[in-house]
Amino acid sequence: MIKEYNPNEIEKKWQDKWAQKDVFKSENKADGKENYYVLEMFAYPSGKLHVGHLRNYAIGDAIARYKKMKGFNVLHPFGWDSFGLPAENAAIDHGAHPGKWTKANIDNMRRQLKLMGLSYDWDRELSTYTPEYYKWNQKFFIEMYKKGLVYKKKSFVNWCPECNTVLANEQVEDGKCWRHSKTDVIQKELSQWYFKITEYAEELLQGHEELRGHWPEQVLTMQKNWIGKSTGSEVDFILDYKFENNGHTHLKLNDKGEVVISVFTTRPDTLYGVTYATVAPEHPLVEEVILKENPGIREKVEAMRNEDKIARTAEDKEKEGVFSGLYVINPVNGEKVQLWVANYVLMDYGTGAVMAVPAHDERDFQFAKKYNLDLKIVVNPVDKNGNLEEVSFEKLENALTVPGVLVNSEEFNGLNSNEAKEKITEKLEKIGFGKKTVNYRLHDWLISRQRYWGTPIPVIYDKDGNIYLEEEENLPVKLPTDIEFNGKGNPLETSEEFKNVILPNGKKGRRETDTMDTFVDSSWYYLRYLDSHSADKPFEKADADAWTPVNQYIGGIEHAVMHLLYARFFHKSLRDLGYVDTNEPFKKLLTQGMVLGPSFYSQNERRYLFPREAEFKDGKAFSIKTGEELVTKVEKMSKSKNNGVDPEEIVKEYGADSSRVFTLFAAPPEKELEWNMNGLAGAYRFINRLYLLVSGTAEFSDHNAKSENHYGVELKKRNQKDEEIQKKLHQTVKKVTESIEDDFHFNTAIAAVMELLNDMTTYKQEVIDKDNISSESKKIWREVLEKTILLIAPFAPHVADELWAYLGNETFTFEEEWPKYDEELTKDHTFNLVIQVNGKVRDMVSAQIGISKDDAEKLALESEKAKKFIDGKEIVKVIVVPNKLVNVVVKG
Ligand code: ANZ
Ligand code: ZN
16 A cells, blocks of 8 residues: 655654653663763754754764664763853843743744654753752852862953953954954953863863864864963063062062063074063053053053954054063073063963064064164074075064074074074073973963853852852852843842842851853763753762763864863863763764855845745846845855745654755765755655655565564575665665764765665566565565665654554664674675687676686687687687686687
8 A cells, every 4th residue: 555655744653652652761871782972062042943953963863873773872862051141131122031031942942853853862851041950060160169270360351342241262253252243352350250271271282182083173273273382481581670579569579579570482592682571561560660660651551451452462463562661681691671561462371571582573573663673683594505594684574483593692603493492491491590381372261251141150258358159058059030131230230139148157248140151051061961850969970981971972163162172171170070080071073064055145135135035047046026136155044144944844844854864965964064945855755755665565575574584585596686686785784884884974875775765666666566576575675675764764763663663563763773784795796707809809798706717618609799700710729817808819
């Protein structure tokens, strides 16, 4: 009986059955099975799924189902990254409490996810906005504080006027807010909370060795650049100034009470070329000494402080500075050089002070030129032949930044730059004016935010501002609900009940109103899934050791230096707090490519039109309303370009299976995916064909043939067509398995099944549709149908289960074993035997591999085509190359 393929009906039916039978429930331990943890990055509950989600989850689900069928104990959970600003903004705009908005969004997105038929173990679902979750953020914060991994510090920080909160460095992109690409981030001096990620800088870098080959190299490079390790020397210059120490200084003093200005340099070989020195406008020397001695330059200094920090160091940005009126002394030659305050020196890199070598550093060069400062060449570049090139100062247009041979450098003259770096640093160490050091661009992670919708920081202050950690038995410190969302300042400040607390000593205290960066929430959620509902532990250590690092993590590249670096830091901190023994959170990382769609821009209307507003002629797009030809592009799907598609509508129209098959088939997971309605329709037709073929021919297959005994097929009894379809089947099983094992190349896997389906259609016409089907053919057909269904089960699970049941099976494909192939059956058993006469090819015939020399000779002599050249002539000899050719040599 042939039925209509009706995805909506089939999908609903199987989703209900899976839920009823709790098929996707997973156990932390399964005897005799190896664990496999597959994790898609959890979702921010914006309210609706987008196509990027669909792709991410289709990939993750295919992996989870495949690994389950391969016999692993699979963990595949889902949750919600549900703190953050949008909920608060919605509260300001619509008056709904952030919690209500968030919950409604989660409910809707969970409903949409369920339409996709994903194999999540929903019992493990977690949501970071719940006190049951964020309680553990607070506990970790307290333990990290006690271990010195959390501290509070006053400094200049990034402030987004739009977000109304500070931002971590990672959240500033080209001087703009990561959430507000048009808003300049400004600098504010504030007292903020930090996680000491810099303590792990070296380990985070070294850890890349464990990840190399398993993470995209691009992500490792981005992290490496972000960590920014730089090896060099610290050199101490003495300030030529009599400093009165009042006991409150932040300056570095030597035992003679002199002020020491340490600089960080990667080029100690240029130390004799120093002609001036600079400090950052934020350097403590500026307030403590320079502006006291020289109050007239305050305005200039403050203007520099207010400049954008990123622009300040950009190559093409004009350097600004002002002479401090003071001098410092070069430790190797005793030379007195001017000390300047300069905008291109940053306080939070190195020591905040620089020894300037205009002859060999480009920024110093530009600065010196502008302010008429001296240049002194101390490194002569070596040309290719090793000869010194004469360089004079007048000829210079740029700094000489390449290494070379030292000149004007006393006893170091003649050394090359590398030797000189070592030797000069050795000298500094000997005289006590410097040492080798390593610097990292990575800064501590600023985690406090002046917002409501985040984890409250578990800290109380007394009236003098002393810090008290909240008692552990009082955790969680819950977010209060008596809050005004008026869009002004931090909403938590409006709750008297939250702010005012009594300290353990009975005195009045004030609760910290800053909350944690939401990246804290996402730094350890993969561990919480192991015990999502436990009230007295974040998770069990034994589980954490058994399940981390996560075998396969899947998400977007945009998290390369935020989430993925923070989580690695957190995992290592938790290890050092005794929570887990492993070093890394994620063993393998797959960054899925973006989803692109065609966009249609109207130059007249200056906006992107929706596809429904366009009509198409000769591959061009025109506005339906005005007829104007539109600018078409294929670009990342986004709301602002009106080129997105709604996954829910797609699923309603074509079914979840077709949508999943299309996204997996159209591109390998790591590459960009061009959304294409024809492709989607193609996926639908493929499933439809498979559905009709299986449901239309199942009755002609041998229902008693079981996989356990290789479907009872006796190889010798197969006819040519049986042999061919079975060979194709086994080749396909092999191809699909290998494609999945090769970094989850589902696209080639699905392509292989499509090819198989073509052969199956031919076999159906030539064998199954005929009247007397042999019993061997029936067994083989059974094998073909069953294995094909199992092969597509990870991609199109609903229709797979439907057809599986149609064949009379009572299990779910999810519980079945992944189909096996027999290497022997994948091989070709025939080959094309080339027949030559006197070395010229005259014919080609099909022969069994391993055919004997005599039989091969016989085939050649029987060939009609060859005969024409042999008959009537004398056969001198017959040469046979096994499994290749026969050459008949004739005379006359
Ligand atoms: C003298 C010198 C001579 C330098 C020379 C370079 C070339 P990386 O490689 O990025 O680590 N520097 C040090 N601290 C700085 C700060 N806080 N703000 C701005 N610039 C700073 O760069 C290290 C080099 O950048 C250091 O080496 C220093 O200039 C400058 F021919 O010292 B160098
Ligand atoms: Zn912002």
